[in-house]
Amino acid sequence: MSTPIHRIATNTPALDDEALLDTYAFPDDRPWVRMNFIASLDGAATLDGASGGLGDDADQRVLNLLRRPADAVLVAAGTVRHEGYGAMRLDDQAVTWRRKRGLADHPVFAVVSRTLNLDPRSPIFAEAPVRPVILTVTEAPEERRRELDEVADVVSAGRDDVEPLQVRRLLHERGLRTVHGEGGPSLFGAFVAADAVDELCLTLSPTLTAGKASRIGHAERAVATRMRLSSALQAGDELLLRYTRTPETS
Known part of the structure; x- marks a missing residue:
């Protein structure tokens, strides 16, 4: 049984899925990019090379719910490989929920890759309920592009690097407003540096690692984006925090 999730420091009953979906609802009036991460108390983004080592059933429950209202789920190719992603397919309950709200049955899986080091025969593509999008660079290997063109829409979003603002624009042009x-x-670091993040959902795992894992975001230059706490939930000793851009940075 999943660990109950409550609003922090209150005596309110545990939140059901609908209450959690309301808590994490996308805004109705504009495109939106949400990023979701988990971190240890000492700032590690992974344990033994994967973020899944830090999470639990409550974190996984929220992750699955966060995918439900999205038009697209955006993931870098390295994370897809290291975390063992399969096809971006929602369960029947989530599909029914989306249909009632006029959404497509499943979000589009949008994968970011400069090198196109992806296997076109993998379940990500072979079992995809909707054709994925690969966001790459114009300098990507032509042979790999041709192979992946058979199973996905391969789109250039920059010459040498995938540019976050182009990613936002290209997805929006495809009708994928909420990411x-x-x-x-x-x-994540590239999106922060480009001032392209509207929201961060951060699970704070009650874990100390003292390892060499990286933090949840890194880039060549530091950029400060002021955020405000929009919600704080608790599942046992774990915190599930939602931060959104302050009005002056929106």
């Missing part, structure tokens, strides 16, 4: 990002740290 839920799941990493990794380089992708």
